[in-house]
Amino acid sequence: MALPLADSLTDADRAFAEWVREQAAKLDTAHRSEASGVDRDLVLSLGERGLLGAVFPGASAGDHCREASAVRLCLLREHLSRVDTHAETALALQGLGSYPLVQSGTQQQRARWIPAVAAGEAVAAFALTEPDAGSDAAALALEAEPAGDGWRLNGEKTWISNAPEADFYTVFARTTPDAGARGVTAFLVPADRPGLSGEPLHMLAPHALGHLVFDAVPVAPEDVVGEVDRGFRVAMRTLDLFRPSVGAFAVGMAGAALDAATTHATGRHAFGGPLTNLQSTRHTLAEMATRTEAARLLVYAAAAVYDAGSPETGWRAAMAKLFATETAQYVVDAAVQLHGARALRRGHPLEHLYREVRAPRIYEGASEVQREIIARGMLT
Template identity: 70%
Template sequence: MTAFALGPEQEEWCARLRADTAGRLRPLAERGELGRVNRPLVAALGELGLLRRLFPDGGSPRALDLCLLRESLAQECTEAETALALQGLGACPIVQSGTAEQRDRWLPEVAAGRAVAAFALSEPGAGSDAAALALAAAPDGPGRWRLSGEKCWISNAPEADFATVFARTGADGPRGITAFLVPADRPGLGGQRLDMLSPHPIGTLVFDGTPVTAADVLGEVDGGFGVAMRTLNLFRPSVGAFAVGMAQAALDAAVAHAGTRTAFGGPLKDLQSVGHQLAEMATRVESARLLVYAAAAAYDRGAPDIARRAAMAKLLATETAQYVVDAAVQIHGARALRRGHLLEHLYREVRAPRIYEGATEVQRSLIAKELYRTAARPPAGAAPRD
């Protein structure tokens, strides 16, 4: 296939996944408690083999496969999509940078849906500026540290069974950060839930002299910023896929409603203003989908400009989803704002992706930086200017 068309087998797989999600995962999600880890849902993701697809044969997934997985889940059940994505985000650093012992201990548990993962990067004073994190890892003897400080806005916290935690072991800036794999039962580790708009669990992690050793390091000491960025570069296009899935669900709902709802003597779909609105929504959704697929395909082939492509995909897809969900609510009117309506749910869900894993403004800054860097580099074979 190309970045612009899925093959028949991929289309069939996505259709089967949407059917499985609607039939098995959505009922589990509906029985879950808002703001709490839904362990039966996570276990079902494991039983269906979906979590195993996050690290096939012990390695990282193809970015395009991850996008198709997240988009298909999101169309039918955002809770299932988010539960899967959080497992991948927390476990990906182990896949990419973990030791054999770390991988053997945790990856089978994550794949089976028995262990819940967290990715602990953000702090009260370091969200979009990840290099400014301040969680201290103070030396406590050779190959030993004690963590002190707080992580905030962490999905699955404080209920996760382990977290990938980024702490400062060296000088200020990105080069003094180390990634640690920290089990939830470590002494001095606590936290609390945060009451957030998003229905999935978000909370804090508080470290009070929590001990970690060289055996807990992911990658190299002072190399944690690279661990974080490699994970985010893989997951950013798939955040766009999550957004596309939500946008498609909202578009489908709006089209169906416009065909059955009567107003001014006929169905809404016969009003030119509604038809034009639906056409605009559909065009934006397809544009975002194509950019997401193109970024994922570029990642899979090892393209050098993946940072720019991933940022563009996340930017366009998340902004598009916000627009499409809002427009779908407008077409539905007040009924879309009733608690429990699909669009009421999507209206709450769609806001967060414009912030996490790099806010919209951060993506624009990253894209601009890459444009300047490319413009400053002379074309291959070009003669130097006087």
């Protein structure tokens, strides 16, 4: 069952969504495995098919890369995830790791890295979370100690997507002690800097995720992304763009699960007829469809607010991520329940979605954090 797109989308947006589905269907999945780590062949394929280029408009012009429409980013993530969640995640991580450069980087930083990321030839990573600074991102402790005209980074980052295999990291470090969010600076750190090491983390669902250690890693003024002590703003601006698109990823997974459940319930016979003869089944499908469409509408409304430059962007993005990720969890679980044990067999599409759907309720701000952002937006 393919639900219609949100009514606010233009004909050009709908044509773009169709192009995304066509390109996703052409990706080579024959070699895909459940192993964790960066799939560089997949990243390169995303670049060759123009899917990464859609994340970075104008990237072929080097330092003239401009910010993508949030609506288009959501369309990319929703319709790619309905076909291939591995590909969707690889695309999203390229965007998350690079967008601090697009939004706040220097011409030299963008020219060096963004065309290569858009082509799938370089892998980016966003390094914010630390062992003791997850949901409370302003509590960062990775120290940027002054050294000559630059700094040396000391500390750890963890749960970092694409680590330790990325080619460069956008790293958020504390340049002013005891200053909370006001004392954080963003740095561009190539992976070959001395003193930088890491190890992979193996998760419930296959995901390129790792832990990083910084042992006097040198960074210079030309590595600063944005302004000194204003890096937290760089991080939040990036997350404001990507939170609605996390919701779009969740909507795509919910849509795939709803399609699978509808097909199964229509064709599966029990108690003298198809499962859809049972009122409980029909009502479950109706609930799944309603929640999925409501999530979709919230996602594209939040994306449109971001594109309009509204001051409501932060809490509306939080609404979209919160509702869409919680909805996807419900819809995938309901689809598994309708399928029964077959959906839990290794290799079944729903078995993969069941493992994949859990993490978005945590990363880029857990559901509890999103509720706090929403409350603050409502009450101020």
